[in-house]
Amino acid sequence: MTVMAQHTAQMSVEEFEELAAHVAKRFDAVRLEFINGRVGIKGMTDGNHSEVIRWLQECFLMAMAGTGLWLYGGGELGLRIEKYRKGRALPDAVLAPRGTFTGKGDWAETAGVVMTVEVTSYDADTHRRDREEKPAGYADAGIPFYLLIDRDDCSVTLYSDPAPGDGYRSTVKKAFGAKLSLPEPLGVELDTEELKQYVG
Template identity: 30%
Template sequence: MTAMAYEPYPSDDVLLEGFLALQTPEGFKAELIDGEIIVSPPPGGYHERAISQVNRQVMRNSPLEMDFSGNRGLVLPSGGRCPKNHVIPDGVFAPAALDLFGNDMPYMPPDDVALVVEVTSTRPQSDREAKRCCYARARIPLYLLIDRDRHTVTLFGDPEADDYTTSHSGAFGKPIDLPAPFSFTLDTTDFV
């Protein structure tokens, strides 16, 4: 009789299949980040206020017309056990001319995404570290992290390998410059 090898973790295929088959309650979102399935409750009002403020300012001030999505997932390369990460950023901006949102798929590739935005909530370390690395691996040029616990806004740029090589942070209320294609100064006063 041959002994069967025991795998303490499900195989990548089984994990991905199980993740894609999840049926989360309405308003909840499920993400697969470096082999871990994370289910988050619906966001609160302060969380949504920050996203709304960023969206409004980008639409009003960006010289390039942008599309915005707060519900589309991204399929990102992995550096961990999972072959692909499936994340749902709080906000995704892409040049409108590219029509990235012009299909009915729940997840899209990150190609040509100009900026992702995350507001910390129930798992802030995921936004600060795991998601930041995922976005950098996907070569998304800009990552804006609104950290409600620390009362800071950080713009990460220049992705290389598993992280961003530049970052600019400031306390809520301090403006932060968004480079091209946005080319304006983001007002963070109402992020509290």
């Protein structure tokens, strides 16, 4: 991985997109991201990871009825993030108006995206990717909210008030089992008790 990171430091976004398309065609279980000038691998998720996304979709399904917003899940939706849209991320879920991504191709602009969601995986670069680089990249792109469901320390963190170049100015962190209120336009209270089942 170190050799790959050193080699790809000079990779252009166009070269990355070509590489990512090639990998996606050849390997079903592997997708690539390009964040902070580095190529990262987003592999298969475990069953508990999938259950966290299912839980979150259920939480939003009733609360978002009639709002026109939808929680897209599955980590298949690519977004152009970071300054000047030089990064490419595959969030675990994205909250946006229905139809936002129609005809957008593999890497969509973030216009209209209300929130991105990441669920930590048990791999070596989770800390750097999910807790440092992605919040900075999502804030640079002006995405109003970033929700991190952290299975390592059993917490949920809502990042808000993005300041491009400076990250998110506000964070609210709660332990699994607590309730986390997401402000308008989300207007959802997440009861995170169920998340205790999906650790490990």
